[in-house]
Amino acid sequence: MRAAGVVLNLVLTVVATGAVTTVFGFRPLLVTKRITTTTTTQLMAVTSQSTMATDKNNNNSISNADHVLFDVPVSNNGARCRIILYKKGISSDRVDIVSPAALGGLRSEEYMKFSPLGLMPCLSIQKSDNPHGISSLAESDTIARYLLSEYSAEGPSFLPDHPRSNQICRWHDVYLQSIQGCLYKPASRLPIGDFPDRKGAIAAYRRNLEVIEGFLGEDGVGGAGSSVAYLCGEEVSLADATLFPSAVFASYMLPKFDEDTTSPRPPLPPKLTRWFDDLRTNDEVFSRVYREIMDTLVKSWEETNHRWDGIWLAGLRDTAPATIFDRIISGEIPAEIVRQDEHILAFRDINPMAPAHILVIPKDRNGLTALRRATAEHTDILGRLLVAAGEIASDKTLGFGDGARIVINDGPDGGQEVNHLHVHVLGGRKLGNTFC
Numbered sequence: 001m002r003a004a005g006v007v008l009n010l011v012l013t014v015v016a017t018g019a020v021t022t023v024f025g026f027r028p029l030l031v032t033k034r035i036t037t038t039t040t041t042q043l044m045a046v047t048s049q050s051t052m053a054t055d056k057n058n059n060n061s062i063s064n065a066d067h068v069l070f071d072v073p074v075s076n077n078g079a080r081c082r083i084i085l086y087k088k089g090i091s092s093d094r095v096d097i098v099s100p101a102a103l104g105g106l107r108s109e110e111y112m113k114f115s116p117l118g119l120m121p122c123l124s125i126q127k128s129d130n131p132h133g134i135s136s137l138a139e140s141d142t143i144a145r146y147l148l149s150e151y152s153a154e155g156p157s158f159l160p161d162h163p164r165s166n167q168i169c170r171w172h173d174v175y176l177q178s179i180q181g182c183l184y185k186p187a188s189r190l191p192i193g194d195f196p197d198r199k200g201a202i203a204a205y206r207r208n209l210e211v212i213e214g215f216l217g218e219d220g221v222g223g224a225g226s227s228v229a230y231l232c233g234e235e236v237s238l239a240d241a242t243l244f245p246s247a248v249f250a251s252y253m254l255p256k257f258d259e260d261t262t263s264p265r266p267p268l269p270p271k272l273t274r275w276f277d278d279l280r281t282n283d284e285v286f287s288r289v290y291r292e293i294m295d296t297l298v299k300s301w302e303e304t305n306h307r308w309d310g311i312w313l314a315g316l317r318d319t320a321p322a323t324i325f326d327r328i329i330s331g332e333i334p335a336e337i338v339r340q341d342e343h344i345l346a347f348r349d350i351n352p353m354a355p356a357h358i359l360v361i362p363k364d365r366n367g368l369t370a371l372r373r374a375t376a377e378h379t380d381i382l383g384r385l386l387v388a389a390g391e392i393a394s395d396k397t398l399g400f401g402d403g404a405r406i407v408i409n410d411g412p413d414g415g416q417e418v419n420h421l422h423v424h425v426l427g428g429r430k431l432g433n434t435f436c
C-alpha cells in the first residue's frame, strides 16, 4: 500500500484546471466524468467509504469507463494487460488505468472486494452490456484474455490460440513468475514458491528462462528480413506481452546476483536477449512499457530505497575467509564422515570431548560464519542441521546412548574457533550439568 502510494506520487501530475491526469496514462482518480449509475453501481458500492474526488457535476467517482484496470507502472503482471491496451489503442473511456491507491491501497477492504488477495492487476467490468455477469477479474492471464476477446476487432489479435504462445504464457505464469520474487523480495518474505532459499530459487529462475528459450525452436526470433520479430514470428502474441515485463525484471535484477560481479553472465539466453533488445528498442509500445517499469525500478526501488543493499546474494554476500571445514567438504583433508546429503555433512570431531562427538555443518556456509549471522534466508538449512543432529544423537551405532548434548558455540565468548556454523552432538556417557 505504501509502495502504491509512492508510485502514485511519482505518476501524478495536477493540471491547471484542477483535474488530475498522469504521465504514462495512469490515473489515481478520475474527476472529470459524469457518473452513470447503471454502469458504475458496483464500483460506487465499494468506493463509498474510500478517498473520493468530486467531479464538476458534484458526483463521487473513481471512473465511469467501461472497465477499470487497477494497476501501477512497475506491476509486472499488469504490464501485459497494458501492452494489449496500448497496442490495440483502447482509450481510457473504455479501459481506465487507475492505481489501487484510489481505493485505499492493495490491502484495503474496498480493493479486496475486487481482488480477494489484494493483488495487481485487477479489472473491474462496469459496462452495461455485460453478458458474462462477472463484475471483476483478478488474475492477469484471465484479464489479458478477456481484453483480447472484448477488443478482438481492434488492433493485433495477439494470437490467443497459438500453441507456442500458450506454452510460453503458461510456463511463465506457473514456473517463472511464481518464483520471480527471489530477485527482489527481502528475507522476511522467504520462502519463494517451492524453494526454501534464494540461491535455489535463482538457479531455478535461470533454468526456466532456458526452458522458455527452448520453446522458441529453430526459427527463433529475429528471423531474416523481419524488422521486429516476436516470439511466434512476425505477429505480436500474448507470449510477448506476458514474458516481456519479466524480461525487464530479469535483465535488471539477475546480474545483481551473479557471483562474478565484474563480468556477470547475460541474464537472458541468446534468442531471448535478441528478442528483448529488439522489442525494447524498436517497438514503440514495448519501449513505453519498458520505461514505465524501469522508471520505478531505478528511481524508487534502487536509488531511493536501496532495495538490493539488504538482499542476500545481491547487496549482502559471504566474504569471510574459508575455514578448515571447507577443506573437509572438498575432501582436501580427511575426516571420518558419518553422514551427509546435498545440504549437510557430519563427521567425528578430531578432538572429542565425549565418547561420541560428531560435528554437523552446512555444506554451503552461505554467510553462516556463526549462528548470530542467521537470517530468514537460513531457516531451511538451520532446520536441516537440527534434524540431522537429532537423528545422529539417536544413532546407537555412532556410540550414543540414551540422549546427547547438542551445542552450538557462537563467537569468541561462546568458545567458537571455526567460523563455519557447526553443531556439536556429544554423548556416549552421562554428561555433567555444567554448561560453562
Ligand code: AMP
Residues within 6 Å of the ligand: 324, 333, 335, 347, 348, 349, 350, 351, 352, 359, 408, 409, 415, 416, 417, 418, 419
Ligand atoms: P568450536 O570450538 O565450536 O569452533 O568447534 C570447532 C571444532 O572443530 C573443535 O571441537 C575441533 O576439535 C573441531 N575440528 C577442528 N579441526 C577439525 C578437523 N580437521 N576434523 C575434525 N574436527 C575438527
